[in-house]
Amino acid sequence: MSLINIDTLKTLELYHKDEGYNQAALLLSDNNTFCGIDIAKFGESISIIKERNTIEKESILKQFDDAMVMFKRYYQYEEIKTAYRKAVEILPENAFREALVNAIIHRAWDVKACINVAMFEDRIEITSPGGLPQGLDESEYLKGGVSILRNRILGSVFYRLHLIEHFGSGVKRIMDEYIGNMTKPQFFCSENAIKVILPVLKQDNLLTPDENxxxxxxxxGYASSTDITKNCPFGKNKVVNILKILVTQGYIRQTGNGRGTRYSL
Incomplete structure (x- = not known):
């Protein structure tokens, strides 16, 4: 902190002449006691752990960089074609970066728990402690455009560093990375946590004929199970079961419940 001009710290709202450094400043410092990021790469099952790192007691900016290094190690590679090397992404880096940054700047820092990043062969799950901020419901969170920052100062610092774009655009930016892909990200909100599931890219159609x-x-655009059944060669029970499979695997999204249940990409 001593290498940074005090006026700069005041501009970033990290320091006040009467109160000194605030919590945001501590989180950005190179030595703090807050919980960080618990990140693990699993093999074919959750009982097989290829690598695990608990990144903590360092600046959240350094934590972010360390997590990105581990992501690139498992979800990116170079492919040689003729005389050229081509970078290949198994999972969109921009989607992971956006989800991770959102977990860091929106989490509840008074909860004594790490951000959990679970890396699997077919997906990454990022779980952030703390539910949605007061005043923001799940539909507004998923739709985007409305931003209620739990950690406004951290959000401003990450914005100045170009690590995030416009506030309230995170979910849309993640979804945009999967345009044209069969599987889509999933978002789950509870009172105590937010989970984002990012699937690996699947350009090929791996669905059965009925699922397809x-x-x-x-x-x-057929949104209800009733409308879908009217245009299918099989009954509603099978349609409903297939819809459940497609939702679970991330191919489609489900909103509402009961007769108001609707499905979309």
Whole structure:
């Protein structure tokens, strides 16, 4: 901190002449006692751990960088074609970066728990302690455009460093990284945590013929199970079961419940 001009710290709202350094300043410092990021790479099952790191007691900026290094180690590689090297992404780096930054700046720092990053062969799950900020419901969170920052000062610092874009655009930016991909990210909100599931990229259609029939109808805009059934060669029970499978695997999204349940990409 001593290397940074006090006036700069005041401008960033990290220091006040009467109160000294605040919590945001401590989180950005190179030595703090806050919980950090618990990140693990699993093999074919959760009982097989290839690598695990608990990143803490250092600046959240350094924690972010360390997590990105581990991400690149497992989800990026170079492919040589003729005389050229081509960078290949198994999972969109921009989507992971956005989800991780959001977990850091929106988490509840008074909760004694780490951000959990679980890396699997087919997905990454990022769980952030603390639910949605007061005044923001799940539908507004998913739709985007409304931003209620739990940690406003941290958000401002990350914005100045170009690590995030416009506030309230995180979910949309993540979804945009999966345009044209069969599987889509999933978002789960509870009172105590927010979980984001990022699937690996699947350009090929791995669905069964029946699953593909239902998926195609959802893609065309048929939103209810009743409308989908009317355009399928099989009954409603099978349609509902297939819809559940597509939702679980991240191919489609489900909103509402009961007769108001709707499906979309």
């Amino acid at each position: 029939s239902v998926y195609t109808l959802v893609k065309k």
